[in-house]
Every structure is written in C-alpha cells, then in structure tokens.
Amino acid sequence: MFDRILIANRGEIACRVIDSAHRLGLSCIAVHSEADAGARHVELADRAVQIGGPAPADSYLRGDAIIAAALENGAQAIHPGYGFLSENPEFVEAVEKAGLVFIGPGADAIRAMGLKGAAKQLMERAGVPVVPGYHGDNQDDAHLAGAADAIGWPVLIKAVAGGGGKGMRLVRRAADFTEALAAARAEARGAFGNDAVLVEKFIEKPRHIEIQVFGDGDRAVHLYERDCSLQRRHQKVIEEAPAPGMTAEMRSAMGAAAVRAAEAIGYAGAGTVEFIVDASDGLRADRFWFMEMNTRLQVEHPVSEAITGIDLVEWQLRVAAGEPLPATQDEITLNGHAFEARLYAEDVARGFLPATGRLAHLRFPEGVRVDSGVREGDGISPWYDPMIAKIITHGPTRDIALSQLRAALRATEVAGTVTNLTFLENLASDPGLSAGDVDTGLIGRNLPALSCAPRASELIRAQAALCAAGLVEKPRPFQGFALWAPLEQTLRLCDGAQSFEARIRCPDARGIIVRIGKAELAFRRIAGGWAGPDGAPVNARRIGDLVAVFAGATFEFRVEDPLLVAADAAHGSDVIEAPMPGLVRTVFVRPGDSVAAGDRLAVMEAMKMEHTLRAGRDATVAEVLAREGDQIEAGAALIRLQEDTA
Numbered sequence: 001m002f003d004r005i006l007i008a009n010r011g012e013i014a015c016r017v018i019d020s021a022h023r024l025g026l027s028c029i030a031v032h033s034e035a036d037a038g039a040r041h042v043e044l045a046d047r048a049v050q051i052g053g054p055a056p057a058d059s060y061l062r063g064d065a066i067i068a069a070a071l072e073n074g075a076q077a078i079h080p081g082y083g084f085l086s087e088n089p090e091f092v093e094a095v096e097k098a099g100l101v102f103i104g105p106g107a108d109a110i111r112a113m114g115l116k117g118a119a120k121q122l123m124e125r126a127g128v129p130v131v132p133g134y135h136g137d138n139q140d141d142a143h144l145a146g147a148a149d150a151i152g153w154p155v156l157i158k159a160v161a162g163g164g165g166k167g168m169r170l171v172r173r174a175a176d177f178t179e180a181l182a183a184a185r186a187e188a189r190g191a192f193g194n195d196a197v198l199v200e201k202f203i204e205k206p207r208h209i210e211i212q213v214f215g216d217g218d219r220a221v222h223l224y225e226r227d228c229s230l231q232r233r234h235q236k237v238i239e240e241a242p243a244p245g246m247t248a249e250m251r252s253a254m255g256a257a258a259v260r261a262a263e264a265i266g267y268a269g270a271g272t273v274e275f276i277v278d279a280s281d282g283l284r285a286d287r288f289w290f291m292e293m294n295t296r297l298q299v300e301h302p303v304s305e306a307i308t309g310i311d312l313v314e315w316q317l318r319v320a321a322g323e324p325l326p327a328t329q330d331e332i333t334l335n336g337h338a339f340e341a342r343l344y345a346e347d348v349a350r351g352f353l354p355a356t357g358r359l360a361h362l363r364f365p366e367g368v369r370v371d372s373g374v375r376e377g378d379g380i381s382p383w384y385d386p387m388i389a390k391i392i393t394h395g396p397t398r399d400i401a402l403s404q405l406r407a408a409l410r411a412t413e414v415a416g417t418v419t420n421l422t423f424l425e426n427l428a429s430d431p432g433l434s435a436g437d438v439d440t441g442l443i444g445r446n447l448p449a450l451s452c453a454p455r456a457s458e459l460i461r462a463q464a465a466l467c468a469a470g471l472v473e474k475p476r477p478f479q480g481f482a483l484w485a486p487l488e489q490t491l492r493l494c495d496g497a498q499s500f501e502a503r504i505r506c507p508d509a510r511g512i513i514v515r516i517g518k519a520e521l522a523f524r525r526i527a528g529g530w531a532g533p534d535g536a537p538v539n540a541r542r543i544g545d546l547v548a549v550f551a552g553a554t555f556e557f558r559v560e561d562p563l564l565v566a567a568d569a570a571h572g573s574d575v576i577e578a579p580m581p582g583l584v585r586t587v588f589v590r591p592g593d594s595v596a597a598g599d600r601l602a603v604m605e606a607m608k609m610e611h612t613l614r615a616g617r618d619a620t621v622a623e624v625l626a627r628e629g630d631q632i633e634a635g636a637a638l639i640r641l642q643e644d645t646a
C-alpha cells in the first residue's frame with residue numbers, strides 16, 4: 001500500500017477520498033486553487049499545495065503543476081476524483097511517466113470509452129446492446145440531419161466528448177434540427193473543446209440504470225445497479241440502489257453486459273457502465289442499451305457502497321497498489337436499499353440556475369451519511385460545481401430508505417444561498433417515486449408541483465420577527481425590553497418581494513406576543529428557547545440582515561432597512577441584468593435593433609451551462625453594456641431597452 005497520495009480534485013470528492021485514505025493510514029496531499037485556499041479539503045489534508053488561479057484551467061486542470069506537487073511532496077500516487085482530469089488519458093500517461101501511480105484505469109481504457117461514438121462502436125463489437133443511431137465521424141450538417149431522419153424522430157444529439165448532461169439536445173422534428181445542432185456544438189466546444197456529436201434514437205419514458213463495475217485490469221466484477229432516472233436537464237438529482245422493480249433475470253443480464261464491457265477494455269479500478277432502459281412495458285431483459293462508460297468513480301457511488309458494504313475508494317487504493325480484486329462476484333451481496341440526494345446551490349424556479357453565496361448557516365442531520373466539501377461560513381463560488389452536499393440514506397427496505405431520506409432532508413438546514421432543498425423534499429415525497437414508477441421525464445412532467453415552495457405562514461413570520469428582534473438564539477426574555485413598560489417593539493421584514501410589519505409585546509417574563517396584521521401569536525419559554533402556539537420549538541437564526549426559520553423547510557427573510565426601499569423602487573425594468581455571475585458568451589443585438597418579445601438578446605455561461613436572455617417585450621435596443629467575453633457579476637446591466645412609449 002502507498003504511504004502518501006495526492007488528490008487532484010476539490011470539494012466533496014476530495015474530502016471523501018481523504019476520509020478513506022486516512023482510515024487506511026495514508027497521508028494525503030491536497031491541491032487547491034487561489035479561490036479554495038480555505039476550503040474543507042485543504043483543511044482535512046495533511047499538506048496542501050496551491051497550484052494556481054481560480055479558473056479550473058489555471059489550477060485543477062494543470063496536470064503538470066499537479067504532478068510537480070506530487071513529486072515535490074513525496075506522493076506515490078494520484079487520485080483524480082471525478083471531473084477535471086479524471087478521464088484525461090494524456091494526464092494518466094504523464095503521471096505514469098513521472099513514476100507515479102494513477103489511481104484509476106489505464107490511458108487506453110479511458111481512450112476507448114472517452115468518446116461516446118467510438119465507445120458505442122467498440123461495445124457493439126463486444127456484443128453489448130447499443131442505442132440505435134449514428135456514431136460515425138461524418139460531422140457534416142446535412143449528413144447528421146439525414147441520419148436523424150433515418151433513425152426516426154425524436155432523436156437526441158449528444159456531444160461525443162460529453163459528460164454531466166452537457167452538449168445534449170432533444171429534437172422532436174426535422175425543422176428544429178439545425179438550431180439544436182448548433183447549440184449542442186457550441187456547448188460541447190465550450191465545455192469539452194470538442195464539438196463532434198452523435199445522433200441517436202430518443203427512448204420515450206426511459207429509465208437510466210447503470211452498473212457499478214470494478215476491474216483489476218484483467219477480470220471485473222459488478223456491484224449491482226443504480227437507478228438514476230430522476231434527472232433534470234439530463235443531470236441526476238436523486239439516485240437509488242437497487243433499481244425499483246428490477247428482476248433477477250434483467251439484473252444478471254445487465255451485470256453480465258457491464259462486466260463484458262469492462263473486460264473488453266482491460267479495465268482497472270472503479271467504473272460505471274450506463275444503460276438506457278425502455279421501461280414502457282416494465283423492466284425487460286431485452287430492453288436495455290449501452291449509453292456510455294464513465295471511467296472513474298461516480299458522484300452517486302455512495303448508494304452502491306451502502307448496499308454492498310464496500311468502500312469503493314478503499315478498493316481503488318488497494319487495486320492501484322497492486323492487490324488483486326478484494327472480492328469475487330459471489331462474495332458481493334446486496335443488502336437493503338439506499339438513496340442519495342444532491343443538494344445544490346441553485347434556483348429551481350429560475351430553471352435550476354446555479355447560484356453563488358455564502359453558506360451563512362449549514363446543519364446536517366445526525367445518523368445519515370453526508371458527503372460534503374463545504375462548512376458553515378464557506379462560499380459557493382462561481383468557478384465550480386455548486387454542489388453543497390450529498391445526503392445518503394440506507395435502510396432495510398426501499399420504503400424505509402425513502403422515509404429516511406425525507407426525514408433527513410427535512411432536518412437539513414441551509415441559509416444564505418438559494419438551494420434546491422425544498423425541491424428535493426417535494427421530489428422525495430412524489431407519489432411516482434414512492435411507487436417506484438420512475439423515468440427520466442418524471443421531474444419535467446411534475447416541475448410546477450415539485451418547484452412549489454411553501455409560503456411562510458403567519459406563525460413562521462412571527463418566528464422570524466422573534467429572531468430578528470434577537471430573542472431566539474440566546475433567549476434572554478428581558479433583553480431590549482426590560483427598561484420599558486409596556487414592552488413593545490416594531491420590526492419590518494421582507495418575505496421575498498412582500499414586506500410586513502411585526503409588533504412584539506412582552507406582557508410578562510415568560511411569554512411574548514407577536515402581532516402580524518390581525519393575527520396574534522403567543523410564544524412561551526421552554527427549556528433552551530421558545531415554543532409557538534402549536535407547541536413546536538422555534539428554530540431560527542439571524543445572520544446580518546438575514547433571518548432564516550427552519551421548520552421542515554427553510555424560510556428566509558430580510559430585516560428591512562427603510563433607507564434601501566426607495567433605491568430599489570427606482571430600478572427600471574428596461575434593463576436586462578445578468579441573472580448570475582458568469583461569462584458573456586454571445587450578444588445578438590446592437591443599439592438601434594428592434595426586438596420582439598422572446599427574442600434572444602444574449603447568451604451567458606456560468607458553471608459550464610448556457611443561459612439565454614430574451615426580450616420581455618417588443619422594443620428597440622437603446623444600449624449594449626457588455627461585450628462578448630466579459631466576466632460579469634450577478635445583477636450587472638447587460639442591455640438597456642428603449643423606454644416603452646406605447
């Protein structure tokens with residue numbers, strides 16, 4: 001076994017690798033960008049090396065700097081995590097050339113699976129079923145359109161170098177093909193530096209079921225399947241293992257196909273073979289097709305660890321150090337059921353827009369596995385994936401594991417940045433999910449209901465007022481009140497766009513009454529805090545002018561400063577502002593242009609996702625305030641429309 005390894009990654013995966021490595025007695029070197037100097041993975045590591053600026057290209061993608069850091073600090077091996085350099089064969093070769101071990105598959109295996117098109121051709125030859133489509137080299141527009149016609153609509157255009165759902169477009173009819181092709185190519189070029197695409201049949205009502213495999217370069221075993229059908233924009237949201245409704249026959253067919261795929265390329269280490277399944281008629285052993293192989297540890301690997309009791313990072317380290325496969329197929333047993341939910345800083349109501357901010361408050365429940373790369377107080381920067389944590393539950397049955405997930409999500413508290421927590425809670429309570437009736441369109445079909453955020457009741461507002469008045473965190477009932485009689489205080493708070501007034505009275509030492517509009521809510525002291533009229537303890541926190549109330553969901557309020565209100569109202573609606581920090585990729589208009597409502601004005605890119613800004617009404621462009629290539633802040637003015645004179 002190694003004594004010391006370097007982890008060429010950041011965030012939760014770097015922390016997770018360090019955990020297992022420490023458990024095995026290894027010393028860990030972290031690398032980090034300027035933006036991550038104070039990050040959790042840096043704190044957990046035994047030593048840390050700064051390798052460059054915040055942009056991934058200046059740090060986490062700098063193979064040379066990472067290898068130099070490993071050599072200078074006496075590491076024997078490099079763990080790549082996922083993303084960044086994990087599937088980069090040139091990096092693997094450079095690591096090996098430097099006399100270090102790459103903890104993962106060989107460069108050839110990564111190359112064989114690196115491009116989806118070539119991988120599909122290879123799998124076809126190995127006898128693994130593949131989605132019908134065009135996977136060849138001819139990238140001519142007319143040829144691809146012709147291929148799509150021959151396959152039959154709808155089709156999916158995919159970046160051959162794709163990952164994370166990027167560079168993918170669903171096209172339902174021939175008329176939309178050209179625009180979708182251009183968009184897929186542009187996204188692929190930006191994210192992967194390769195704009196080649198493939199076209200394949202779009203399976204309606206599909207399920208995404210993938211097999212965790214593990215190889216030693218010669219033989220491979222599988223660790224059963226994961227169902228990752230709950231996706232938005234082709235990105236996984238909640239994953240589970242095993243797949244609901246899986247039959248013994250289909251499991252063994254899929255397991256065998258995945259092992260065949262891994263062995264066909266002499267696979268070493270942890271990998272995932274992803275299949276798309278036509279579940280329109282239940283799960284059937286002849287209705288699954290190879291989609292791609294991810295030649296790395298996958299984000300959702302913890303659910304497989306939960307049901308098999310195997311630590312995949314431990315296996316990665318042992319096999320990379322030269323040990324044989326730690327278990328045979330017969331020794332790998334399936335126990336219970338597991339779920340994972342991905343908690344992100346993102347604005348669900350605005351199309352899952354990645355968000356930034358400071359995690360002013362962050363609490364996770366006890367008794368469940370939480371993999372996270374951030375701590376309370378940390379920032380979510382615009383440079384990287386905005387994942388906050390993965391919440392993983394494991395129970396004896398699917399029902400129990402899902403109840404555990406619901407409870408864990410309810411008990412998770414985050415404030416300071418917008419998150420998808422309420423969305424995850426809604427999703428975990430979806431009747432289709434409870435029934436095991438999942439497919440990749442489930443989220444899209446139920447989006448309005450899933451995106452619905454509970455409105456703050458008067459009780460919640462009263463709790464916020466209590467907290468804003470400084471009475472919740474350290475309950476000192478006389479604080480601020482003791483000198484006056486009658487004891488009274490008035491506060492103004494903002495709930496989203498709505499502002500309200502709360503009057504707080506303290507009739508005696510043991511009680512407080514909060515009046516909001518016509519409602520009067522009485523709170524009384526209990527051990528360690530306050531209880532509301534429903535008897536439930538108040539759980540809230542004030543951070544600066546922010547007040548967060550945690551009551552199953554997180555409710556955020558701002559304590560209003562009367563001076564700021566006027567400035568806000570003066571803001572014109574004719575200005576198109578950047579909805580998030582990011583890069584201005586394309587500006588479509590010039591001053592003087594007339595635009596119609598819905599026209600594209602500009603495209604921004606943040607965290608590798610593109611967002612199109614459109615005109616809200618018919619207008620003439622007055623001013624263009626940003627240039628292509630500009631890196632801009634959230635809220636920056638991009639384009640000004642002429643005043644509406646009609």
Ligand code: ADP
Binds near residue numbers: 082235294298
């Ligand atoms: P899939 O490619 O099947 O969607 P995963 O869900 O495991 O696989 O991961 C999504 C992709 O997003 C990864 O391939 C990785 O490139 C990227 N990614 C996700 N989170 C991070 C992160 N924290 N750092 C770097 N890359 C990430």
Ligand code: ADP
Binds near residue numbers: 156162
């Ligand atoms: P990535 O590398 O971005 O993970 P994949 O090829 O794994 O790309 O596809 C990502 C997701 O897109 C799948 O999980 C599935 O939801 C959807 N998808 C992919 N191929 C098809 C298809 N042929 N028909 C329907 N949905 C598909």
Ligand code: MG
Binds near residue numbers: 163164274292
């Ligand atoms: Mg995939």
